[in-house]
Amino acid sequence: MSEILRLIIEIQGTVQGVGFRPFVFRLATLLDLKGYVTNNKSGATIEIEGSSELLDRFLGRLYLQKPQHANYLKISLQQKEPFGYFDFKIKESQQDGEIKVHLMPDISICQNCLKELKNPKNRRFNYPFINCTDCGPRYSIIKALPYDRINTSMANFIMCPNCKKEYENPKDRRFHAEPISCPDCGPRLMLRKKDGTILATGFDAIKGAAKLIKRDNILAIKGIGGFHLVCDATKSLTVNKLRQRKRRILKPFAVMIGTISEALKCAEISELEKDLLNSIERPIVLLKKRKPHRLEKFCIACDCIAPGIDTFGLFMPYSPIHKLLCDAIKIPLVVTSANISEEPLCKDFDELCKRLEDVFDYVLDYDREIINPVDDSVVFVLDDKPVFIRRARGYAPAPIRLPTKLEKKILALGAQQKNSIAIAFDDLAILSPHIGDLDNLATFDRFCKNIEMLREIYEFTPDLVVIDKHPNYIYRKYAKELKFELLELQHHYAHALSVMCEYGLNEAFAITWDGSGYGDDGTIWGGEFLDIKKGDYKRVLSFDTFRLLGGEAAIKEPKRVALSILFDLFGDDFFIINELLPNGFKEDELKVLFLMHKNGLNSPYTSSVGRIFDIVGALFGSIYECSYEGECGMRLEAMYDSECNDFYDYDIDGFRILFKPIFLKMIEEKDIIRSVSKFFNTLAKIVFDSIKDVNKPIVLSGGVFQNRVLCKKIIELLKEHKKEFYIHQKVPPNDGGISLGQIYGAHFLSLNGD
Ligand code: ZN
Numbered sequence: 001m002s003e004i005l006r007l008i009i010e011i012q013g014t015v016q017g018v019g020f021r022p023f024v025f026r027l028a029t030l031l032d033l034k035g036y037v038t039n040n041k042s043g044a045t046i047e048i049e050g051s052s053e054l055l056d057r058f059l060g061r062l063y064l065q066k067p068q069h070a071n072y073l074k075i076s077l078q079q080k081e082p083f084g085y086f087d088f089k090i091k092e093s094q095q096d097g098e099i100k101v102h103l104m105p106d107i108s109i110c111q112n113c114l115k116e117l118k119n120p121k122n123r124r125f126n127y128p129f130i131n132c133t134d135c136g137p138r139y140s141i142i143k144a145l146p147y148d149r150i151n152t153s154m155a156n157f158i159m160c161p162n163c164k165k166e167y168e169n170p171k172d173r174r175f176h177a178e179p180i181s182c183p184d185c186g187p188r189l190m191l192r193k194k195d196g197t198i199l200a201t202g203f204d205a206i207k208g209a210a211k212l213i214k215r216d217n218i219l220a221i222k223g224i225g226g227f228h229l230v231c232d233a234t235k236s237l238t239v240n241k242l243r244q245r246k247r248r249i250l251k252p253f254a255v256m257i258g259t260i261s262e263a264l265k266c267a268e269i270s271e272l273e274k275d276l277l278n279s280i281e282r283p284i285v286l287l288k289k290r291k292p293h294r295l296e297k298f299c300i301a302c303d304c305i306a307p308g309i310d311t312f313g314l315f316m317p318y319s320p321i322h323k324l325l326c327d328a329i330k331i332p333l334v335v336t337s338a339n340i341s342e343e344p345l346c347k348d349f350d351e352l353c354k355r356l357e358d359v360f361d362y363v364l365d366y367d368r369e370i371i372n373p374v375d376d377s378v379v380f381v382l383d384d385k386p387v388f389i390r391r392a393r394g395y396a397p398a399p400i401r402l403p404t405k406l407e408k409k410i411l412a413l414g415a416q417q418k419n420s421i422a423i424a425f426d427d428l429a430i431l432s433p434h435i436g437d438l439d440n441l442a443t444f445d446r447f448c449k450n451i452e453m454l455r456e457i458y459e460f461t462p463d464l465v466v467i468d469k470h471p472n473y474i475y476r477k478y479a480k481e482l483k484f485e486l487l488e489l490q491h492h493y494a495h496a497l498s499v500m501c502e503y504g505l506n507e508a509f510a511i512t513w514d515g516s517g518y519g520d521d522g523t524i525w526g527g528e529f530l531d532i533k534k535g536d537y538k539r540v541l542s543f544d545t546f547r548l549l550g551g552e553a554a555i556k557e558p559k560r561v562a563l564s565i566l567f568d569l570f571g572d573d574f575f576i577i578n579e580l581l582p583n584g585f586k587e588d589e590l591k592v593l594f595l596m597h598k599n600g601l602n603s604p605y606t607s608s609v610g611r612i613f614d615i616v617g618a619l620f621g622s623i624y625e626c627s628y629e630g631e632c633g634m635r636l637e638a639m640y641d642s643e644c645n646d647f648y649d650y651d652i653d654g655f656r657i658l659f660k661p662i663f664l665k666m667i668e669e670k671d672i673i674r675s676v677s678k679f680f681n682t683l684a685k686i687v688f689d690s691i692k693d694v695n696k697p698i699v700l701s702g703g704v705f706q707n708r709v710l711c712k713k714i715i716e717l718l719k720e721h722k723k724e725f726y727i728h729q730k731v732p733p734n735d736g737g738i739s740l741g742q743i744y745g746a747h748f749l750s751l752n753g754d
Pocket residue numbers: 109110111112113114131132133134135136
């Protein structure tokens with residue numbers, strides 16, 4: 001018989017809210033080992049004794065059989081004299097110590113819970129809040145760590161005897177499932193009128209909601225991270241009613257669909273896309289629209305849901321509420337965040353009624369508080385890998401491993417658009433979920449709350465705060481008032497660093513194309529080629545600049561940048577323009593704009609590729625005014641002819657790409673599809689030409705690289721010539737990924753002895 005030993009095992013990482021302690025308990029009891037397991041702020045501690053042989057087996061299985069969502073970042077072992085434990089226990093969580101444990105994202109309903117939900121003999125049959133240690137809300141309901149019920153918005157619900165039995169039974173799959181509940185003791189689902197009157201509760205509320213939706217009502221439904229507006233996706237009239245009420249004219253809506261086979265009726269879906277739709281994160285997946293066959297009976301109202309583009313966003317029900325609703329209604333549903341334009345989504349009934357009273361007809365509500373609102377995530381597949389457009393529910397705020405250990409604690413404030421903030425310590429970065437555009441007051445408020453929340457939960461005080469170089473970013477004042485050391489980083493450099501961080505690169509040739517970012521020379525950059533080495537960068541190539549006629553207004557109205565280019569090309573002969581931008585401007589408006597262009601009045605220079613897409617959109621897609629960001633790019637994608645391989649020649653003068661003459665050739669082309677297709681090919685050619693002689697890793701970042709058509713073309717070219725290149729996988733290529741880059745940039749500067 002081998003010697004009796006006692007081991008103290010400390011585990012850091014994602015070990016709370018994932019069924020870790022019950023797993024350890026079961027394993028220890030199975031092997032007849034004694035001791036205990038407990039949660040603490042740094043993760044979990046196991047103290048365990050038995051024969052060395054059995055302990056070996058225990059350790060082996062601790063790795064091999066770990067719970068699905070558990071993630072061990074660090075394990076330390078200590079050997080001690082045997083203590084003489086009689087049994088194996090799960091001890092109360094310890095509140096002291098330094099925080100090393102991590103916040104878990106919300107997890108979609110698991111297979112076991114799904115089975116119970118559908119089983120009439122189960123006591124949670126049709127129960128809209130079913131969950132277990134493998135699934136259910138996490139981030140959205142948590143106030144503090146460790147992840148115990150008392151620290152969540154489930155604290156107000158007293159467990160009934162049956163739930164308590166399960167919660168305390170280590171052999172039960174709901175052992176220490178913190179949000180455990182049942183129809184007797186849990187949150188209550190309510191179908192309500194606008195005045196608050198309750199029409200039905202529990203599963204009856206679901207059935208009632210389904211009926212109301214079928215009768216063309218618009219419902220506000222409380223999901224995991226906030227309210228959604230929901231309506232029948234099969235009827236154009238209803239979808240358009242929602243558009244009018246929400247004042248959202250063209251921006252595509254996401255659709256929730258019950259099964260993959262239904263989804264296949266309206267979209268082309270690859271294996272990977274299928275996996276993403278079914279994944280535990282359940283993001284919205286952007287898919288290519290499928291043309292319905294002529295005699296096909298059911299199809300969603302595609303043209304109202306995503307007008308003028310050839311993709312749309314689909315997702316599968318992720319919470320039991322959504323699952324029950326989908327099964328009850330059996331038709332696809334438009335599901336869009338309950339907000340007006342870019343405001344944050346509403347998180348409770350009062351807020352909903354205050355802000356959106358005229359938008360919805362009825363509400364499907366429940367009485368568990370959402371502590372941390374979180375949007376749906378959005379992804380698309382590129383080169384057989386998922387790329388984020390928005391990183392939120394299901395993913396954030398899971399930590400991102402950094403390629404290096406940081407010396408300082410860093411808070412990164414990200415960018416002004418599509419903001420996401422990050423805190424970083426040791427070798428980890430924790431990015432908040434997508435927050436949004438900070439020029440909106442309500443969103444800015446959420447920005448502040450996210451920072452406070454992460455700082456509080458992680459008991460985090462930064463040594464350094466990283467901000468964007470832009471002098472007019474709204475958070476500047478806030479950042480100064482924090483009174484920590486500030487570091488400014490250039491926007492496109494941060495974009496590049498963000499990909500480099502994902503892959504642990506120290507040097508790179510970066511192509512960063514986006515809408516706009518403040519440049520080192522005070523102009524607006526957005527079509528940059530940067531040579532990056534050891535924490536420093538050199539701008540080696542850029543697009544020829546053009547004026548944004550009217551500044552900010554030019555971003556919302558592509559016809560203004562188009563006019564600006566026409567003035568550049570034709571000068572005084574601008575009478576021709578009337579023909580090129582028919583009905584774009586009134587006669588006297590043109591005269592004013594011409595003077596503005598000539599004198600540079602409120603018309604800053606930019607090298608933005610995002611705006612170049614706008615020029616093409618206005619001239620060749622008649623998109624004079626954008627109703628949502630990125631509209632031109634998306635609508636031009638739909639015009640691309642993949643059979644066309646031609647491109648336009650262009651010149652480079654020193655370090656400027658002279659692209660303007662391309663527009664003359666495009667105008668001469670006559671065939672619009674051909675000119676748009678050649679435009680895409682030309683951009684890909686520009687990328688390829690720029691890296692031909694580069695012997696460094698190539699990184700691509702910036703919102704423009706969310707354009708699937710352009711990316712596909714570039715990847716084709718780079719692969720054909722066996723060029724090593726890197727695109728984002730962990731964070732979005734758009735400004736949502738900036739905070740990660742800012743952290744990496746701060747790290748490089750500290751290496752350089754700054
Ligand atoms: Zn479950």
